[in-house]
Amino acid sequence: xxxxxxxxxxxxxxxxxxxxxxxxxxxxxxxxxxxxxxxxxxxxxxxxxxxxxxxxxxxxxxxxxxxxxxxxxxxxxxxxxxxxxxxxxxxxxxxxxxxxxxxxxxxxxxxxxxxxxxxxxxxxxxxxxxxxxxxxxxxxxxxxxxxxxxxxxxxxxxxxxxxxxxxxxxxxxxxxxxxxxxxxx
Amino acid sequence: xxxxxxxxxxxxxxxxxxxxxxxxxxxxxxxxxxxxxxxxxxxxxxxxxxxxxxxxxxxxxxxxxxxxxxxxxxxxxxxxxxxxxxxxxxxxxxxxxxxxxxxxxxxxxxxxxxxxxxxxxxxxxxxxxxxxxxxxx
Numbered sequence: 001x002x003x004x005x006x007x008x009x010x011x012x013x014x015x016x017x018x019x020x021x022x023x024x025x026x027x028x029x030x031x032x033x034x035x036x037x038x039x040x041x042x043x044x045x046x047x048x049x050x051x052x053x054x055x056x057x058x059x060x061x062x063x064x065x066x067x068x069x070x071x072x073x074x075x076x077x078x079x080x081x082x083x084x085x086x087x088x089x090x091x092x093x094x095x096x097x098x099x100x101x102x103x104x105x106x107x108x109x110x111x112x113x114x115x116x117x118x119x120x121x122x123x124x125x126x127x128x129x130x131x132x133x134x135x136x137x138x139x140x141x142x143x144x145x146x147x148x149x150x151x152x153x154x155x156x157x158x159x160x161x162x163x164x165x166x167x168x169x170x171x172x173x174x175x176x177x178x179x180x181x182x183x184x185x
Numbered sequence: 186x187x188x189x190x191x192x193x194x195x196x197x198x199x200x201x202x203x204x205x206x207x208x209x210x211x212x213x214x215x216x217x218x219x220x221x222x223x224x225x226x227x228x229x230x231x232x233x234x235x236x237x238x239x240x241x242x243x244x245x246x247x248x249x250x251x252x253x254x255x256x257x258x259x260x261x262x263x264x265x266x267x268x269x270x271x272x273x274x275x276x277x278x279x280x281x282x283x284x285x286x287x288x289x290x291x292x293x294x295x296x297x298x299x300x301x302x303x304x305x306x307x308x309x310x311x312x313x314x315x316x317x318x319x320x321x322x
Contacts, residue, residue, distance in 0.1 A: 004204075007204060007205065007206055008201065008204040008205040009205075009226075010205070010222065010223050010224075010225075010226030010227045010230065011226060011230060012201075012205070013201050013204075013205030013207065013227045013231075014226060014227045014228070014229065014230025014231040014233075014234070015230060015231070015234055016197065016201040017198075017201060017227065017231040018230070018231045018232075018233075018234035018235050018238065019197075019234075020194055020197060020198050020201075021231070021235055021238065022235075022238045023190075023194050024191075024194065025238070025242065025249070025255050025257075026247070026249055026250055026255075027190055027191070027194075027249065027250060028249045028250070028251065028253065029191075030257070030258075033284070033285040033286040033289075034284075034285040034306075034310070036285065037285060037306050037307050037309070037310035038310050038314070040307045040310070041307060041310055041311045041314065044307075046311050046314065049315070050311075050314045050315050052314040052317060053311075053314055061188065062188055062191045063191075065188045065191045065192050065195065066191045066192070066194060066195040066198070067195065067289050068192060068195060069191065069192040069193060069194065069195020069196040069197075069198065069199065070195040070196070070198045070199035070202070070286065070289050070290050070293070071195075071199060071289050071290065071292050071293040072192075072195070072196050072199060072293060073195060073196040073197060073198055073199020073200040073201075073202070073203070073290065073293065074199040074200075074202065074203050074208070074289070074290035074291065074292065074293025074294045075199075075293035075294070075295075076196065076199070076200060076293075077199060077200040077202075077203030077204050077293075077294075078203055078293065078294040078295065081200065081203075081204060082203065082204070087206055087209050087211050087212065089211055089215060089220075089221075090215060090220040090221055092220055093211070093214065093215045093218060093220045093221070096218060096220075097211075097214070105211060106211055109206075109208075109209050109294070110209060110210050110211075110282070110291075110296065111210055111211070114210065114282070114298075115210070115296055115298045115299070116298070117297060117298065119298070120297065120298035120301060125298075126301060128280065129281070129298055129299075129301040129302050129305065130301055130302075130304070130305040130308075131277075131280070131305065132277045132280035132281035132302055132305065133277065133281060133301065133302040133303065133304060133305020133306040133307075133308070133309060134277070134305045134306070134308055134309035134312065135273050135274065135276050135277025135280070135309065136274055136277035136278060136281060136283075136284060136285065136288075136302070136305070136306045136309060137277075137285075137305065137306030137307060137308065137309025137310040137311075137312075137313070138270075138273060138309035138310065138312055138313045139270050139271065139272070139273030139274025139275070139276070139277055139309070140270070140274050140284075140285060140306075140309075140310070141270070141309070141310045141313040141314070142266055142269065142270025142273065142274075142313055142317075142320070142322075143266060143267050143269075143270030143271045143273075143274055144260045144261050144266060144267070144270070145260055146274060146284050146285045146286075147228075147278075147284040147285075147286065148284075148285075148286055149260070150260065150271075151228055151232075152228070152231050152232060152235060153235065153257070154260055155232045155235070156231075156232050156235025156236050156238065156239050157235075157239050157257045157259070158236070158239075159259050159260055160262060161259070161260040161261060161262040161263070161266075161267050162260055162267075164262075164264065164267035164268055164271065165260075165267040165268075165270065165271040165274075166271065167268070167271065168267060168268045168269070168270065168271015168272045168274070168275060169271050169272075169274055169275040169278060170217075170275060171271070171272050171275060172271065172272040172273060172274060172275020172276040172277075172278070172279065173213075173216075173217045173275040173276070173278055173279040174217055174275075174279075175272075175275075175276065176217070176275065176276045176277075176278075176279035176280050177214060177217035177218060177279045178217070178218075180276070180280075181214075181279070181280070
């Protein structure tokens with residue numbers, strides 16, 4: 001059991017993700033998580049305001065079921081397959097995070113400075129979570145995909161739009177990590 | 186019943202995302218600081234194997250379970266769309282430490298605050314739909 005309960009190495013996770021992509025194609029669909037956000041909008045009645053959301057969302061039902069499965073998978077992995085919540089980080093990463101105001105990096109799965117209930121209930125903490133989400137949702141739909149659709153499927157298929165998008169993901173991620181995060185906490 | 190397979194593949198997705206710590210904010214931070222090979226190894230090996238899958242699809246050596254050919258429709262190309270949308274996504278990804286897949290897996294982990302991020306992401310998709318005719322693609 002130990003090989004399951006310890007954190008999985010990259011050379012296990014990468015092939016499993018490739019297998020998931022393969023299976024979705026085999027079953028006639030395409031791996032892409034951010035399109036679910038548009039489906040939520042359509043189900044919520046956004047089609048009344050914008051024609052863009054007037055789609056027959058039932059064709060995306062398989063993807064909502066996939067999302068439901070991923071929630072259950074997260075539950076199973078966290079409660080039954082993971083004895084420890086600690087994340088083994090590079091000591092340099094821990095030091096860098098301490099320097100920008102995020103203490104005890106890696107002792108818990110997520111930083112309390114962003115994800116604790118207290119943080120969420122503060123005005124600043126709430127807006128950080130909300131704005132991060134808005135940027136992810138708006139950016140993913142503008143670019144036409146996220147990490148799954150562009151970085152995994154698109155790059156595998158040698159698509160130029162995906163290469164440009166992934167370069168964009170990295171430009172944005174580097175600017176946030178190196179320039180903006182140090183100013184926030 | 187035809188949907189149960191997607192539920193099972195989703196469970197596998199949730200488990201691998203959790204167990205490989207891809208849903209940990211720290212792993213995303215570490216990736217953008219170039220302080221670990223972990224995320225690069227995951228994405229790199231998934232893409233390498235993905236290319237092999239695509240080869241089999243293109244050569245029609247693998248078809249869907251119903252026997253149809255697998256055509257991977259190319260994404261829309263647009264310098265503004267891909268680059269600016271990508272940059273905005275990257276800013277959010279590095280701040281939330283989660284992209285649209287991991288967000289849902291974190292719900293299963295019991296992280297209440299991620300619901301604010303998911304609400305924001307849905308709102309972001311709605312705002313994109315609202316403004317898509319006014320922004321460059």
